[in-house]
Amino acid sequence: MQYKMLGDSGLDASIVGLGCWAIGGWLWGGCEHKDAVEAIKASIDNGVNLIDTAPAYGFGRSEEIVGDAIASQRDKVIIASKCGLVWHRQSGEFYFHTDDQALTDKPSKYAVYKYLGADSIVYEVEQSLKRLKTDYIDLMQTHWQETTTPIAEVVEALQKLKQQGKIRSYGVSNVTVDHLVQYGPVASAQQRFSMLYRENQKNGTLDYCHDNNIAVLAFSPMEKGLLTGKMGPDYKFGEKDLRLNDPLFSVASRTKINGMLANIKPIANAHKISLGQLVIAWTAQQKGITHVLCGARNAKQAIENARAGDVLLNDEEIKMIDAQIQTVIKTS
Ligand SMILES: NC(=O)c1ccc[n+]([C@@H]2O[C@H](COP(=O)([O-])OP(=O)(O)OC[C@H]3O[C@@H](n4cnc5c(N)ncnc54)[C@H](OP(=O)(O)O)[C@@H]3O)[C@@H](O)[C@H]2O)c1
Numbered sequence: 001m002q003y004k005m006l007g008d009s010g011l012d013a014s015i016v017g018l019g020c021w022a023i024g025g026w027l028w029g030g031c032e033h034k035d036a037v038e039a040i041k042a043s044i045d046n047g048v049n050l051i052d053t054a055p056a057y058g059f060g061r062s063e064e065i066v067g068d069a070i071a072s073q074r075d076k077v078i079i080a081s082k083c084g085l086v087w088h089r090q091s092g093e094f095y096f097h098t099d100d101q102a103l104t105d106k107p108s109k110y111a112v113y114k115y116l117g118a119d120s121i122v123y124e125v126e127q128s129l130k131r132l133k134t135d136y137i138d139l140m141q142t143h144w145q146e147t148t149t150p151i152a153e154v155v156e157a158l159q160k161l162k163q164q165g166k167i168r169s170y171g172v173s174n175v176t177v178d179h180l181v182q183y184g185p186v187a188s189a190q191q192r193f194s195m196l197y198r199e200n201q202k203n204g205t206l207d208y209c210h211d212n213n214i215a216v217l218a219f220s221p222m223e224k225g226l227l228t229g230k231m232g233p234d235y236k237f238g239e240k241d242l243r244l245n246d247p248l249f250s251v252a253s254r255t256k257i258n259g260m261l262a263n264i265k266p267i268a269n270a271h272k273i274s275l276g277q278l279v280i281a282w283t284a285q286q287k288g289i290t291h292v293l294c295g296a297r298n299a300k301q302a303i304e305n306a307r308a309g310d311v312l313l314n315d316e317e318i319k320m321i322d323a324q325i326q327t328v329i330k331t332s
Contacts, residue, residue: 001047001309004290006078006215007187009169011138013078015284016309017050017217018043018302019293023065024058026098028297029238031058033065035298040069042299044076046306052190052217052293053132054082054143055124059106060131067133074134080188080217081132082143082173083124084116091115093146114146118157125166140167141190144174151182171215177208186214193218193289195227195279195325196248196257206288215290221283222294223248228276229261260328267317273308280308282321 002015022028023036040051051070053062063081070077085095092115099109128137140161142154158170171188172179180189189209191200197220200206209216222228224243233251237244247253261275268278283292296302313321 009187013050019295020053024062026058027242029240038299039302052080056085063131078138080139084143188215190217210288277308281311
């Protein structure tokens, strides 16, 4: 496993991080507690020390599971959690209603707001600390940005929490360059990035982070499993799975993407790695990307993803992969 600093935080994090959204169950058709705990433990056993979660992932469930899994090895992990997607109050910007029944032991209806008011951040951090069963969070990230709270207020709240030792560093997520300029120095930015989603490369966000020592944690690098090549035309999604009606996962789209993956498979074969590992390694080597957050629902997936942290592709291989990606991006 390779490790890189999270900006100027002093935290040395594995370049492959474990993403714990699916583990929360919500929008992913549920997830078994035992499988989730095993995925987290297997990640740590295979060199992963960066574990990304959020209150919104299963409305507390993902953080609770992370807390259960790391209880005996808290000092081995960098916990990255988030704030700013709230359901305890109706302030800020309304985002969505959800009534996902996957969370059988919790209320099934939530009204979620984007809100980063100082008192709300303090409340959220207290709740997260309880669920994670710890007294500090290594990296606190603002999950989504909103326009009702001045960024100066958000920064002041985060700095106060840092002085109190409740968080060790802070970062942002889903930001533009303009947001980053307003925030000033932050340890990290968590941004969507994959072979198929290159917006942050085009709009200058990755370059800005690269030039300003801000770690970039790429999220959904495998396009929610699509880029592992496992989703053939007959692949079925569960009723509560967010991929069920997403056009990216239509049979036509899957067929096109799998064609591209077949063309880069020889490079994976040459390294004796899977397509998913090739995709993770390619992502980790893009300019500006420092860490790749990979979701995993069980130990098998977690181990496979973690091992991609050892893979280094040469320039020729990267070029060949880029050429293949262009063929599907141009026709999307
Ligand atoms: N900041 C934000 O707004 C934001 C947004 C999205 C995600 N994130 C973070 O980024 C993390 C990663 O993104 P993501 O979970 O959306 O997508 P992803 O990492 O692209 O895909 C994860 C999914 O792919 C499948 N998978 C993973 N490893 C596999 C393997 N080795 N073989 C076969 N299938 C595999 C699993 O789902 P199945 O088994 O069900 O196929 C898994 O849940 C999240 O968990 C979260 O921490 C942040």
